[in-house]
Amino acid sequence: MKICLTATDKNLDSKLHSRFGRCDYFLIYDSETKEYYTLENDPNLAHGAGVNAAQRVVDENIDVLITGNLGPNAKEILLKAEIKCYKGEDKELKRNINLFKEDKLSNIC
Amino acid sequence: MNISVLSGKGGTGKTTVATNLAVYLSSKGKNVQYLDYDVEEPNGFIFLKPKIQSVKDVKVRVPKIDSDKCIGCGECSKECRFNALAVINKGVVLFEKLCHNCGLCSLVCKENAITEKQRKIGEIDIGNKERLKVYRGKIDIGEPMGIPIIKELKNYLYKDSINIIDSPPGSSCSVVNTIDDSDYSVVVTEPTIFGLHDLEIAVNVIRQMNIPLGVIINKSGSEDNIIEEYLNSENIELLGKIPFSRDIAKAYSKGELIDNIPLGAFEKVLEKIEMGRL
Numbered sequence: 001m002k003i004c005l006t007a008t009d010k011n012l013d014s015k016l017h018s019r020f021g022r023c024d025y026f027l028i029y030d031s032e033t034k035e036y037y038t039l040e041n042d043p044n045l046a047h048g049a050g051v052n053a054a055q056r057v058v059d060e061n062i063d064v065l066i067t068g069n070l071g072p073n074a075k076e077i078l079l080k081a082e083i084k085c086y087k088g089e090d091k092e093l094k095r096n097i098n099l100f101k102e103d104k105l106s107n108i109c
Numbered sequence: 110m111n112i113s114v115l116s117g118k119g120g121t122g123k124t125t126v127a128t129n130l131a132v133y134l135s136s137k138g139k140n141v142q143y144l145d146y147d148v149e150e151p152n153g154f155i156f157l158k159p160k161i162q163s164v165k166d167v168k169v170r171v172p173k174i175d176s177d178k179c180i181g182c183g184e185c186s187k188e189c190r191f192n193a194l195a196v197i198n199k200g201v202v203l204f205e206k207l208c209h210n211c212g213l214c215s216l217v218c219k220e221n222a223i224t225e226k227q228r229k230i231g232e233i234d235i236g237n238k239e240r241l242k243v244y245r246g247k248i249d250i251g252e253p254m255g256i257p258i259i260k261e262l263k264n265y266l267y268k269d270s271i272n273i274i275d276s277p278p279g280s281s282c283s284v285v286n287t288i289d290d291s292d293y294s295v296v297v298t299e300p301t302i303f304g305l306h307d308l309e310i311a312v313n314v315i316r317q318m319n320i321p322l323g324v325i326i327n328k329s330g331s332e333d334n335i336i337e338e339y340l341n342s343e344n345i346e347l348l349g350k351i352p353f354s355r356d357i358a359k360a361y362s363k364g365e366l367i368d369n370i371p372l373g374a375f376e377k378v379l380e381k382i383e384m385g386r387l
Contacts, residue, residue: 045192047191047192047193047207047209048189048191048192048193048207049192051192051193051194051195051204051207052192055192055195055196055197058195058197073204076202077197077202080197080198080202081197081198
């Protein structure tokens with residue numbers, strides 16, 4: 001399963017970014033192989049940051065998104081792409097992944 | 110001839126100056142039009158109370174996707190500079206309010222699946238107050254972009270009339286689009302640090318666009334030196350002052366024109382027009 005997290009840095013020890021469209025990085029974690037990679041995001045995009053971010057993570061064929069807040073445009077895209085979205089906690093990415101595995105995160109959409 | 114009235118800071122008295130200036134010039138026998146470009150908050154008609162003669166819809170063109178022809182290649186989404194399109198599961202998701210109506214998506218679609226349709230975003234009210242012709246742009250609730258309405262209003266800028274243009278506040282895209290064809294700008298400010306701060310930004314914008322300008326100090330009182338020092342150092346003409354007076358505030362709060370408004374600044378503008386200096 002491919003899990004995407006919005007991140008403040010490029011590793012699992014960095015904290016979850018509370019914003020989706022304007023986060024610094026997307027970290028994409030494979031729960032089977034336990035490997036991950038990151039994509040840089042532009043937090044200062046002038047127009048349509050939510051749509052742009054949603055299109056990018058959908059194109060990575062993710063199954064799950066863990067973030068802080070999702071805007072309405074991004075939500076519409078992620079719903080259409082049938083990606084499950086969860087509200088993460090203001091903690092390190094690895095702890096958010098564990099919370100997700102323990103089914104302790106709440107659904108956004 | 111186009112004379113724009115702007116301020117930088119909101120609430121300094123753009124509409125007070127623009128409406129009273131338009132009425133003054135009209136009373137001097139000039140062929141005058143008043144145009145309210147402040148489409149998010151067009152308040153000029155509250156004071157002018159014109160007879161509205163017609164209402165015209167303002168529409169923009171947005172893409173229309175033919176899902177039978179669309180193969181979900183994603184080219185439109187990739188090319189859109191405003192991220193108004195996403196392609197999910199081989200289908201296009203369109204965000205009309207992000208669209209800037211450039212038409213690029215329909216050009217890049219190799220399947221010819223994108224045509225354009227019209228979408229209403231606001232209206233223009235047209236009327237008159239005696240000899241003064243008036244126009245007001247009004248954006249629909251929930252619409253984020255007023256510039257297409259501002260551009261539509263420009264169709265009514267007749268060359269042989271004096272067009273008094275009531276600008277939106279600030280100094281961003283909508284103001285730049287408002288004043289780009291101005292022959293002269295009247296900048297209304299107030300004698301506060303905030304007023305000065307935003308006046309400086311507005312002056313920088315106007316000067317970059319090579320538009321001559323003059324300043325009116327509204328709510329004038331004992332601290333006018335805040336503005337006057339700046340005007341002197343920048344060699345900017347002070348057209349006149351409107352005092353911080355209870356009578357003026359009272360008339361304004363009732364939605365009335367200001368009967369006893371000092372005419373000094375307006376006379377200077379009239380003189381410029383008559384001397385052919387604009």
